[in-house]
Amino acid sequence: MKEIKKYKTQILNGITIFLILTFVIFPGLTTANTFSNIMAGIGLLLLIVWGGLALYNYITSDKGGIVDKEELKEAEKMSAKPKRKTKKTK
Numbered sequence: 001m002k003e004i005k006k007y008k009t010q011i012l013n014g015i016t017i018f019l020i021l022t023f024v025i026f027p028g029l030t031t032a033n034t035f036s037n038i039m040a041g042i043g044l045l046l047l048i049v050w051g052g053l054a055l056y057n058y059i060t061s062d063k064g065g066i067v068d069k070e071e072l073k074e075a076e077k078m079s080a081k082p083k084r085k086t087k088k089t090k
Contacts, residue, residue, distance in 0.1 A: 013054045020047060 004011070025047065028040025059066045 010054070010058055013051070017047060017051055 020043075025040050025044050028036050028043065031037065060069070062069070
């Protein structure tokens, strides 16, 4: 039960996206009405953006995300090369 509570937002997002695709987008794209096709296409683009943002938020979340932000900061510090100091002579 704890695992379900941990992934509740991701599960609900996945179910909602699936239902919108099944009952709104696909029927709208297969109708003979051009306006309905255009609106379903716009809805599909918005759905893709929403899904991408939900995935991005899941990956970078502070509690249980895939990417550890502290580890990223440490890696950035390690990869930053110090600038060479050169002596200027006149």
